[in-house]
Amino acid sequence: MEENRKPLLEVKDLKQHFKLGRKFSIKAVDGVSFRIYPGETYGLVGESGSGKSTIGRSVIRLYQPTSGEVWFQGTKISGKLSPQDTKHLRTNMQMIFQDPMACLNPRKKILDIVAQGLDIHHMYTTTEERAEKVYRILDMVGLSREHANRYPHQFSGGQRQRIGIARALIMEPELIIADEAISALDVSIQAQVVNLMKELQKQTKTAILFIAHDLSMVKYISDRIGVLHLGHLVETGTTEEIFLRPIHPYTRSLLSAIPKPDPVSERSRTAFTYDLKGMGIDYLSGTEHHVEGEHYVLGTDDEVKRWLTDDFLQQ
Amino acid sequence: MNKDKVLSIRDLSISFQTSAGEVNAIRGVNLDLYQGETLAIVGESGSGKSVTVKAIMGILSGNGKVKSGTIDFTSRKSGEEMKEELLSFSKKEMRRRINGRRIAMVFQDPMTSLNPTMPIGSQIMEGMRYHYKTNKKEAYEKAVKLLDLVGITEPEKRMKSYPHQLSGGMRQRVVIAIALSCDPEILICDEPTTALDVTIQAKILELIKDIQKKTGISVIYITHDLGVVAKVADYVAVMYAGKVVEKGLSEEIFYDPRHPYTWGLLSAMPDLDTHDEVLYTIPGSPFNLLNKTEGDAFAERNRFALNIDYRLEPPMFQVTETHYAATWLLHENAPAVSMPEALKDRIKRMGEEVNSLGGE
Numbered sequence: 270m271e272e273n274r275k276p277l278l279e280v281k282d283l284k285q286h287f288k289l290g291r292k293f294s295i296k297a298v299d300g301v302s303f304r305i306y307p308g309e310t311y312g313l314v315g316e317s318g319s320g321k322s323t324i325g326r327s328v329i330r331l332y333q334p335t336s337g338e339v340w341f342q343g344t345k346i347s348g349k350l351s352p353q354d355t356k357h358l359r360t361n362m363q364m365i366f367q368d369p370m371a372c373l374n375p376r377k378k379i380l381d382i383v384a385q386g387l388d389i390h391h392m393y394t395t396t397e398e399r400a401e402k403v404y405r406i407l408d409m410v411g412l413s414r415e416h417a418n419r420y421p422h423q424f425s426g427g428q429r430q431r432i433g434i435a436r437a438l439i440m441e442p443e444l445i446i447a448d449e450a451i452s453a454l455d456v457s458i459q460a461q462v463v464n465l466m467k468e469l470q471k472q473t474k475t476a477i478l479f480i481a482h483d484l485s486m487v488k489y490i491s492d493r494i495g496v497l498h499l500g501h502l503v504e505t506g507t508t509e510e511i512f513l514r515p516i517h518p519y520t521r522s523l524l525s526a527i528p529k530p531d532p533v534s535e536r537s538r539t540a541f542t543y544d545l546k547g548m549g550i551d552y553l554s555g556t557e558h559h560v561e562g563e564h565y566v567l568g569t570d571d572e573v574k575r576w577l578t579d580d581f582l583q584q
Numbered sequence: 585m586n587k588d589k590v591l592s593i594r595d596l597s598i599s600f601q602t603s604a605g606e607v608n609a610i611r612g613v614n615l616d617l618y619q620g621e622t623l624a625i626v627g628e629s630g631s632g633k634s635v636t637v638k639a640i641m642g643i644l645s646g647n648g649k650v651k652s653g654t655i656d657f658t659s660r661k662s663g664e665e666m667k668e669e670l671l672s673f674s675k676k677e678m679r680r681r682i683n684g685r686r687i688a689m690v691f692q693d694p695m696t697s698l699n700p701t702m703p704i705g706s707q708i709m710e711g712m713r714y715h716y717k718t719n720k721k722e723a724y725e726k727a728v729k730l731l732d733l734v735g736i737t738e739p740e741k742r743m744k745s746y747p748h749q750l751s752g753g754m755r756q757r758v759v760i761a762i763a764l765s766c767d768p769e770i771l772i773c774d775e776p777t778t779a780l781d782v783t784i785q786a787k788i789l790e791l792i793k794d795i796q797k798k799t800g801i802s803v804i805y806i807t808h809d810l811g812v813v814a815k816v817a818d819y820v821a822v823m824y825a826g827k828v829v830e831k832g833l834s835e836e837i838f839y840d841p842r843h844p845y846t847w848g849l850l851s852a853m854p855d856l857d858t859h860d861e862v863l864y865t866i867p868g869s870p871f872n873l874l875n876k877t878e879g880d881a882f883a884e885r886n887r888f889a890l891n892i893d894y895r896l897e898p899p900m901f902q903v904t905e906t907h908y909a910a911t912w913l914l915h916e917n918a919p920a921v922s923m924p925e926a927l928k929d930r931i932k933r934m935g936e937e938v939n940s941l942g943g944e
Contacts, residue, residue: 316781317752425869426629455628456808457866460852464863482781489854489863526786528811530850531934532834535814540786 275343276304277476278328278444283337285320285327285500297323299500299552300337305444310470310477312491312508314484314523320500321480325446328478329364342443360390363437367449369429373421379432380417383407386440402439409472410435410465427458431465438469446478451486463490484527488512493563496520499545501552506564516566516576518550519543589658590770590802591617591640596653598635598644607873609635611826613653617770617802617819619660624805624817624834626849628870632826633806637772640670640804641689642678659686659769685715688763692775694755698747704731704758705743711765730761733798735791753784757791764795772804777812789815810853814838819906822846825871825881828900832907839931841923842901842909844888851927864926880912888913888921 285298298320305311313321327334330346339347346358363386366372373382383403386392393399404414410431421429430450437445447466451459463486470477481487487494488508495505496519504517515521522543529535555568566573598610610632617623625633638644640655655670670682683689691697699707708730709723718726724743731739734757747755756776763771773792777785793816796803805816813820814834821831822845830843841847851864868885871877880886883893890912892898901914913921922928 316783427869455870456810457628457848457852458869460854460863460865461867464865467862484782485854522783526782528786528789528809528815530810530814530838530853531937532814532817532838534934534937535811539790540783543783 274306276340277307277342278305278478279338279340280304280324280328281338281340283324283327283339284335285323285332286335296500298327301497301500301502302337302557303495303502303505305476305478307443307476308470308474309492310479310490312479312481312487312494313497314481314487314494315497316482316523318499319497321482321497322448324497325364325448325478325480329362329446330358356390360386360440361443363440363442363445365430365433365437365445365447365450368453369426369433370421372433373429375421378418378420379407379412379424382421382432383417383436383439386436390440392440403435406435406439409438409469425458426454427461430454430458430462434462434466434469438473438475441473442475444476444478446480448480449482450479452481452483459486466490484523496523499552501555501567503552503567504565506560507562510560510562510564514560514564516560516564516573517568518548518576519545587621588619588660589616589656590619590660591615591658591804592656593636593640594654594656596636596639596655597651598632598639599649599651600645601647601649602874605874609648609826609873610639613823613826613828615821615828615831617804619802620796620800621818622796622803622805622816623819623821624807624813625821625823626807626810626813627823628808630825630870630873631823632873633823634774635826636823637689637774637804637806640772641683641687642670642673642675643683657682657686657770661686661767661769684711684763684768685766686768687770687772688766688768689772689774690756690759690763690776693779694752694759695747697759698755700747703744703746704750708758708762708765711762715766726765727761730764731758733764733795734758734761735787736761752780753787756780756784756788760788760792760795764799764801767799768801770802770804772806774806775808776805778807778809785812792816810838810849822849825877826873827881827910829882829911830909832903832909836904836907839935840903840907841927842903842907842914843911844886844913845882846909847923847927848885850930851924864924880910890918 281302283298283301286294286296288294301324313324315321326332328339334347338345341358344354380403383406384399387399387402393402403417407414407417412431451462454462467490479487479490491508493507494511495502498519504520511520515524522541525541552567558566558568558573560566593613593615596610596613600607600609613636627633639650650671657668657670659666705727708727712718712723712726727743728739731742736742736754736757777788780788789812807813817834820834820837821828824845830846837846841850848866852866854863866885871881879895880893880897883889892912898910898912900908900910902908912918
């Protein structure tokens with residue numbers, strides 16, 4: 270990737286701590302930095318509690334970051350914002366949530382749900398124009414205009430998720446944050462929604478921050494991937510780099526845990542175990558090491574050297 | 585075959601009365617479970633996989649009704665064979681004689697199946713005390729042993745822990761320990777790893793396999809994840825709209841699938857070597873069981889549907905001695921249709937991988 274390309278979103282050393290009582294705080298995200306370029310998909314993976322959803326929410330300003338900075342299109346968006354910047358941000362960054370039932374207002378028609386963003390930002394002059402915009406978007410996500418006058422409960426899970434996508438797309442955003450957008454769907458429907466998102470991305474050139482725990486889907490949709498563990502970004506790189514040459518032991522344990530639809534090889538295989546304490550890894554003392562291209566690993570000098578040796582890779 | 589049948593479901597049909605009308609959740613299911621083997625039931629939500637096992641346990645919800653069918657359970661616990669028809673038991677009898685004692689179940693979410701106000705040790709002992717009137721000391725010792733078996737370190741200390749003090753993976757281990765406490769002959773796992781992370785999922789699956797090796801228990805596994813199936817199952821049944829559409833040995837289902845729905849499920853799941861631009865999808869959405877069908881329920885989502893699929897429901901065609909599929913494509917007069925190219929490639933690739941492993 271060219272050096273001079275301007276990142277759309279830049280997260281610098283983001284920390285998000287939650288206070289639990291006077292003495293304890295949970296360090297959900299502890300110093301994460303990454304960039305998203307226009308039109309690409311960045312996949313964030315990690316187990317539950319690794320802070321992947323927190324990052325999504327901090328980026329879209331649902332949380333106030335403890336420290337660190339978030340830059341979007343060259344403006345700093347963490348901390349206080351002017352009304353113009355807020356408006357700019359709210360039209361250009363959209364979110365798709367995990368549970369398609371919980372995020373749609375059950376008392377509103379699809380037409381009104383999808384058009385809500387337009388209403389708030391006064392983005393139409395006549396009611397016809399409003400309806401026309403909604404119909405166009407519904408058509409893009411594979412729903413028909415008859416669907417516009419129905420209520421959320423009349424749709425299946427996959428269709429509801431399409432409505433969620435339509436609602437995000439109607440603002441013509443530069444960045445969509447998809448937080449576990451397909452995790453709640455059936456396997457056959459997941460494939461439909463993922464295909465749809467890929468297709469729409471081709472048409473609209475929107476960048477996507479794709480948050481998920483399912484590595485095989487993330488691999489399929491992402492251009493670049495970041496692996497999170499306990500609030501630290503342990504490894505990041507292009508999809509090929511991560512999958513063909515994973516270096517951090519945590520990434521390797523994640524990759525080895527994915528079950529394959531192949532009974533013979535699957536039965537004999539055991540997953541690679543990752544033991545943070547046993548391996549003596551301390552994320553705080555690690556620094557980001559450049560491996561090649563876009564590939565970075567978090568660790569101390571010795572650790573990275575050890576991980577890169579062939580013996581370790583064959584373990 | 586000379587393997588011993590433990591459970592045999594014949595022609596089971598179940599319907600539910602709802603405000604929207606009658607839902608035929610199960611429409612004639614035949615399944616067999618053999619001693620010491622694992623049967624995996626795969627399907628999308630609403631395919632009836634959970635309802636099937638709930639019928640086995642006799643815990644159908646109040647509006648459910650068994651319309652026809654039998655579930656024969658053969659017990660070989662104390663050396664002698666004992667045949668019992670589970671559907672003829674009352675709920676009370678089921679609770680006293682079968683549930684937990686002969687057939688145990690592990691549910692999806694460990695937090696909802698554990699009692700938050702009780703230490704886990706007492707929860708493991710509860711079943712033994714109730715079913716076998718074991719005295720406290722023995723029950724305690726066995727509970728510690730079970731915790732050790734399911735891979736919890738320092739079991740004695742953990743006996744007094746409450747569920748909220750444990751992580752998700754540990755809780756599911758405790759649930760498995762509870763299920764195993766009465767030495768059941770069948771363990772039913774209803775999506776035991778869906779609520780867990782991939783890394784922990786792999787651990788739990790390996791644990792169940794390990795326990796199976798040690799105790800020779802028979803397992804029924806319910807899941808929608810074909811990767812999980814490949815890891816654990818000997819025998820696979822694919823369900824769609826309340827029917828088993830294809831069943832066979834795990835190898836047969838994965839290397840030689842015959843039903844278009846199985847093709848779809850297998851291809852819709854990207855494996856790590858998939859490089860295609862567009863994922864294969866099954867068009868449409870899962871079948872709504874409120875609608876009555878004429879013909880094959882899968883026909884409208886089926887790219888390979890024949891004319892007859894819309895009129896007549898296909899019977900089970902036999903492929904091999906163990907492999908059956910319900911699709912008209914297997915009829916002798918059907919046109920030759922083969923599985924999608926991408927899937928063919930993948931199966932070929934898997935075959936090569938297996939050969940190279942065998943050659944080493």
